[in-house]
Amino acid sequence: MKVAIIGAGLAGSEAAWYLANKGIKVNLYEMRPKKFTPAHKTSNFAELVCSNSLGSLNLDTASGLLKKEMELLNSLVIKAAKKSFVPAGQALAVDRNKFSKLITETLENNSNIKVIREEIKSIDELDEDIILVATGPLTSDTFSENLKNILGDKYLYFYDAISPIVYADSIDFSKGFWGSRYNKGGKDYFNIPLTEEEYERFYEALINAKQVPLKDFEANYYEACLPIEEIARRGKQSLLFGPLKPVGLIDPRTGKQPYAVVQLRKENKEGSLFNLVGFQTKLTYPEQKRVFRLIPGLENAEFARLGQIHRNTFINSPKLLNKDLSLLKKENIFFAGQITGVEGYCESAASGIYAAINIFRKLQGKEPIIFPKETMIGALIHYITDKERKNFQPMGANFGILPPLDKKVKDKRKRKILYTERALNILKEKVLANI
Numbered sequence: 328m329k330v331a332i333i334g335a336g337l338a339g340s341e342a343a344w345y346l347a348n349k350g351i352k353v354n355l356y357e358m359r360p361k362k363f364t365p366a367h368k369t370s371n372f373a374e375l376v377c378s379n380s381l382g383s384l385n386l387d388t389a390s391g392l393l394k395k396e397m398e399l400l401n402s403l404v405i406k407a408a409k410k411s412f413v414p415a416g417q418a419l420a421v422d423r424n425k426f427s428k429l430i431t432e433t434l435e436n437n438s439n440i441k442v443i444r445e446e447i448k449s450i451d452e453l454d455e456d457i458i459l460v461a462t463g464p465l466t467s468d469t470f471s472e473n474l475k476n477i478l479g480d481k482y483l484y485f486y487d488a489i490s491p492i493v494y495a496d497s498i499d500f501s502k503g504f505w506g507s508r509y510n511k512g513g514k515d516y517f518n519i520p521l522t523e524e525e526y527e528r529f530y531e532a533l534i535n536a537k538q539v540p541l542k543d544f545e546a547n548y549y550e551a552c553l554p555i556e557e558i559a560r561r562g563k564q565s566l567l568f569g570p571l572k573p574v575g576l577i578d579p580r581t582g583k584q585p586y587a588v589v590q591l592r593k594e595n596k597e598g599s600l601f602n603l604v605g606f607q608t609k610l611t612y613p614e615q616k617r618v619f620r621l622i623p624g625l626e627n628a629e630f631a632r633l634g635q636i637h638r639n640t641f642i643n644s645p646k647l648l649n650k651d652l653s654l655l656k657k658e659n660i661f662f663a664g665q666i667t668g669v670e671g672y673c674e675s676a677a678s679g680i681y682a683a684i685n686i687f688r689k690l691q692g693k694e695p696i697i698f699p700k701e702t703m704i705g706a707l708i709h710y711i712t713d714k715e716r717k718n719f720q721p722m723g724a725n726f727g728i729l730p731p732l733d734k735k736v737k738d739k740r741k742r743k744i745l746y747t748e749r750a751l752n753i754l755k756e757k758v759l760a761n762i
């Protein structure tokens with residue numbers, strides 16, 4: 328039995344390592360250095376294309392919990408990161424060259440892995456028993472076309488447009504009202520009215536805030552889904568006809584239509600997370616926090632995810648994938664990494680481990696192992712494969728995607744530690760004991 332892995336990035340490298348250690352023969356296809364993506368600069372596997380930080384190690388952070396889960400699953404990325412660590416406070420930052428060289432050498436020297444430096448243009452080229460697609464956010468154009476044909480073009484996206492997500496318990500709900508535009512759709516939205524004065528203050532801050540510069544290859548992606556600050560720059564009133572439009576929304580406390588309205592939509596069934604509708608943005612993270620906290624009710628907002636727009640190839644996983652990350656309509660084809668709609672280095676790598684575990688089980692004729700939602704990896708996989716999910720956009724690790732604790736805990740740090748303890752206990756009991 329042989330497995331083909333397309334792409335030796337964060338996800339593909341982890342998957343190859345897991346399967347090879349289980350004695351499975353892997354053909355690992357990587358197009359670099361013959362062909363580069365617009366962001367990669369070397370021929371090394373698991374190249375970090377931007378920041379050299381893998382995020383916090385603290386166990387009272389979602390990123391720390393994710394890394395701990397990966398470590399318990401024998402992650403190659405965490406091993407290499409610890410060996411190439413550079414001091415960066417609480418974060419796991421690495422010497423990027425040392426990090427990706429270590430991963431490359433480990434995989435190239437593994438006798439179960441055959442590295443093939445070729446671009447895969449079509450899945451039909453491959454005859455291995457199982458195929459794992461891990462070609463990342465910058466999947467080559469020809470292969471993207473092939474995926475489009477297999478999946479349907481409305482299920483493959485080339486950029487993301489991510490609105491910020493706020494933790495519900497940091498919103499002051501006394502500052503708005505529930506209801507949908509023209510009373511259609513029940514109480515799905517929390518609406519925050521702004522007076523003319525409040526709107527102007529927000530508008531001025533928004534158009535003058537610092538933005539993340541566009542990369543050359545990103546420039547022509549934005550007309551289809553404009554950042555909120557770009558809409559604002561087109562005229563002082565333009566937001567009132569876009570994301571802050573008040574029409575059809577009557578504030579029951581005044582009986583009037585407000586000057587402007589910010590709408591927040593529940594991001595999960597539990598209502599622990601709220602999405603700022605239409606607030607996709609290229610503002611820097613600190614500027615987003617500063618500007619969006621000017622909105623009444625969001626003065627103390629804690630963000631589970633900040634807004635982004637960037638070039639990102641990803642599939643509509645909720646519509647296309649089974650819970651084990653195989654394709655619904657072709658169960659010998661699996662997906663992992665950023666292309667599935669997880670967001671971030673570690674999230675991508677973790678999904679590679681998860682897919683590999685289930686590929687191995689499939690090869691053994693065993694049922695898939697679906698990680699419980701209480702674990703960070705399980706929660707991420709649930710998020711991207713949840714069949715009820717609408718408006719799918721990529722998601723990174725955060726505590727808001729975990730099911731709530733049995734009891735209410737007011738102290739934030741204690742609550743986060745409890746989430747972590749619960750996740751690690753369940754991972755040990757329900758996953759590690761069974762793989």
Ligand SMILES: Cc1cc2nc3c(=O)[nH]c(=O)nc-3n(C[C@H](O)[C@H](O)[C@H](O)COP(=O)(O)OP(=O)(O)OC[C@H]3O[C@@H](n4cnc5c(N)ncnc54)[C@H](O)[C@@H]3O)c2cc1C
Nearest residue numbers: 334336337338358377378447463467470664665671672675
């Ligand atoms: C410009 C940019 C900056 C980013 N910055 C950060 C950041 O700072 N922090 C963060 O956490 N996340 C960041 N991300 C998001 C994401 O976490 C990383 O892109 C991460 O590398 C994704 O891992 P992956 O394994 O899915 O894809 P990748 O690591 O990109 O790996 C995919 C691999 O597939 C190869 N490949 C593509 N097509 C083919 C083909 N047809 N045949 C063979 N090989 C192919 C590529 O060469 C590449 O090696 C960034 C993304 C981009 C695009």
